[in-house]
Amino acid sequence: MSMLVAPSILSADFGHLARDVKAICDGGCDLVHVDVMDGHFVPNLTIGPVVVEAVAKAATQPLDIHLMVENNTFFVDLFAPLHPGFISFHIEEEKHPHRLIQKIRGLGIRPSIVLNPHTRPECIEYLLEDLDMVLLMSVNPGFGGQTFIPNVLEKAKVLKELIEKRNPKCLIEVDGGVNDRNVHELKRAGVDVVVAGSYVFKHENIAQAIDNLKV
Numbered sequence: 316m317s318m319l320v321a322p323s324i325l326s327a328d329f330g331h332l333a334r335d336v337k338a339i340c341d342g343g344c345d346l347v348h349v350d351v352m353d354g355h356f357v358p359n360l361t362i363g364p365v366v367v368e369a370v371a372k373a374a375t376q377p378l379d380i381h382l383m384v385e386n387n388t389f390f391v392d393l394f395a396p397l398h399p400g401f402i403s404f405h406i407e408e409e410k411h412p413h414r415l416i417q418k419i420r421g422l423g424i425r426p427s428i429v430l431n432p433h434t435r436p437e438c439i440e441y442l443l444e445d446l447d448m449v450l451l452m453s454v455n456p457g458f459g460g461q462t463f464i465p466n467v468l469e470k471a472k473v474l475k476e477l478i479e480k481r482n483p484k485c486l487i488e489v490d491g492g493v494n495d496r497n498v499h500e501l502k503r504a505g506v507d508v509v510v511a512g513s514y515v516f517k518h519e520n521i522a523q524a525i526d527n528l529k530v
Contacts, residue, residue: 317529318498319508321346321379321488322521324370325361326512332366336373339515342522343529346379346400348490348510353384356408357456364393371397379510381429381490383456384408387415395422403427403450403488406439416445427488431456432464436474443481448508449474454491463492468504475505495527502530 322344327335336347349367354360371378377400384390387404394402402419406428409415419426427448428439432455439449451470454461471487478485489501490510498509509528518524 316507318502318506319345319486320515320525320528321348321508321510322515322525323348323350323490323510323512325350326516328516329366332369333373335516336370337375338521339525340373340375342525344376344515344525346508347374347376348379348381348512349399350381351384351390351394352456353386353390355385356405357383364397367394368397371399377401379403379488381450381510383429388418391415391419391422395424399424401425401427401448403429403448405429405431405456407431407434412439412442413445416442420445429456430470432467436470436477440477440481443478443485446482446485448486448488449478450488450490450510451506452491453489453493456491461492463494463497467491468500471501471504471506478505493528495524498528498530 322339352359352361379401380399381403382390402424416426425447429450431452453464453467486507488508489506493509493511494514515524
């Protein structure tokens with residue numbers, strides 16, 4: 316299976332958001348990645364339900380909502396009515412991850428857990444059977460346009476082994492600094508989905524950029 320591509324709208328032109336969302340969907344993306352930051356868990360504030368609702372209306376592919384927030388349950392309830400494909404939350408912030416996973420799945424949404432660059436995959440081994448995806452951050456969360464942290468390749472390989480043992484259907488997603496130069500290494504490490512913001516939206520041809528990542 317070729318790599319799935321989830322362009323991050325954090326790098327889109329918010330003055331022409333519907334146009335850019337349409338461009339990535341028409342250009343062949345598999346998911347529309349939406350970064351929600353609350354200014355507390357990460358030092359940045361991005362978008363709320365009004366903007367995400369506008370993205371959902373413009374998108375013809377499922378939303379992949381990445382919560383970088385302190386009150387995960389509140390935000391899950393906030394975005395559930397938009398029927399995203401995935402909701403991802405950070406294990407570092409959630410005291411009761413299994414309960415939240417069950418809640419997300421009960422809402423008809425595929426649950427995913429996010430690991431910051433310093434967080435070991437082993438800490439979620441006993442949650443893997445209940446997940447549809449694990450998102451590995453290859454930059455420190457909070458801002459777009461950062462440089463890829465190479466250690467995520469080794470981390471993805473470790474996670475892949477755990478997934479093969481516990482839940483082979485669980486996807487691995489990587490977010491941060493992804494481009495056409497490192498996507499082949501990510502593929503070899505067992506990654507299934509890549510998030511790309513700057514690389515896609517700053518490319519002169521969005522469809523070509525997305526195709527370059529479908530290795």
